[in-house]
Amino acid sequence: MTARERTGLGGRLLTGTVWVALLLGLWLWGWEVTDVRPHPSSPPAAGTPIPAGPPPDVRLPPAARPLADALPQRVEIPALGVRAPVVARGLDAHGAVDPPPYRQAAAIGWYAAGPAPGAEGAALMVGHTDTETRPAVFHRLAALRPGARVRVLRAGGRVAEFTVDDVRTVERDQFDAGWVYGPHRPGRAELRLITCAGTFDRATRTYSANLVVSAYLTGRA
Template identity: 40%
Template sequence: MPESVVRRRPAERARRRGRLPAPPPVRGRRPLPLGLIAVLLVFVGLFAVGAGVGAATGFDLGDLFKGPDKPPPRAFPVLEPSRPQRLVIPAIKVEAPLLTVGLAKDGSVAVPPLDRHNEAGWFEEGPTPGQFGPALIVGHADTRTGPSVFHRLHELRPGQKIEVVRADDETAVFEVNSVEHFGKEKLPIKRVYGDYSRPSLRLVTCGGTWLGGGKGYSDNVIVFASLVGTKEV
C-alpha cells in the first residue's frame, strides 16, 4: 500500500513526530474528551526558545496520570486540593508567580508566554502540589533575550527544599529526590506522570546541547521531589 494512504495509530504518529502523549486526567476530575487524551503533549513554543520537553516511545496512555484505586497509608503529609500561587526555590534563588496552564487548542500543553518567561506554569489537569500524585510545573530555561525562571534548575541537589505557596494559605514543602537529564527520545513517561505512591512534584525544563532554533535543546531536565511538610503563609 502506498505510504501516503497507510493509516497509523495515534501512538505511532506521536512517536514519529517527537512529542509526548497528553496525560490522562486525575481521578475525580472531569474527564477530557477521548480525542484530547489521544493527542500529543508538547510545551508550545519551548522547542524554539530553549525549554522543550522531548519525545518518548513505548508509552501506554492508560497508565499515565492514573491515581491509585486506594491511596497508600499516610505516613507522610497529604494536602487537600488548592491552587498553587507561587514557587520558591531558595538554593537557586527562584521566587516566581505560578500561572495555570492547560491544554491548548491543538491538544498541546500551554506554557507561560514569552513575555512572562520568568514565571512558571502549573499544569491544571494534574494534582495540585500536596495532593497524592505528581504535580507538574513547567518553565522556560531561557529565551533569545537571556535566562528565564528555570535557567539554574540543573543546579539543584538532593535534599534541597522547594516551596509552593497555595491559595489556602498553606505552603507545601518538598524535598528534592533527584535531578535528572533525559534525551528527548528517552523520557520515562510512567515515572514522570504515573507515580501515585505519595504527594510529589515534577519541575520540568530543558538542558543539554543547543540543537538550533527549530529543535531547541537536546535534553529534558526534570526535578523529582516529594512532599515532606507544610507551613502557614
C-alpha cells in the same frame, strides 16, 4: 477562580484517552520547535552527568501525608534564589502543556487539570530555561540536588514543603513518560519541575532533552 481552574482541583488521576493525550502532548512540548534562541549561558549539554536519585550520603526525610486541594500561588526554591508566581495552564493547540508566555518568563506554569501541588499524585510544573535576551525562571534548575527544598505557597496562606529526591536529564531516545509524569510511589504527594535541557539545534530550533526535577511532600507550614 475560573471554571477551568476549578476542574483541576479534584486531585484525580488522569485516565484513559485523556492520560494518553496528555503524555503525548507533554512529550511534544519537550521537543517542539521554538522561536526562542538560547541565552549564551545555555543549559547543561545532553549527557552531562546528573545524579539519578539521592546519593548514598544524603538522608531524605519521610514523606508527609498529602494535603487537600488548594490553588498554588508561588514557588520558592531557596537554593536557587527562585521566588516565582504560578499561573494555571492548560494544553495548547498541539495537545502540549502550554507554558507561560515569554513575557511571563519569570513565572511557572502549573498543569491545572492535574493534581495540585501538595495533593496526592504528581503535580506538573513547567517553566522556560531562557528567552531571546535573558535567562528565564528555570535557567539554573540543573543546579538542584537531592535534599534541596521547594516551597509552594497555596491559597489560604499555607505552604507545602517538598524535598528533591531526583534530578536528571531525560533525552529523547530515553524518554519514559510514565516515570516523568506519573507518581513514583503510590499515595505520595509529588512534584515535577520540568524545563528544556540538552543541546540546542539551531537548524531545527529544538532542545535535545528535558530536565526533570522530582520532589515529594515532606512538610507543611
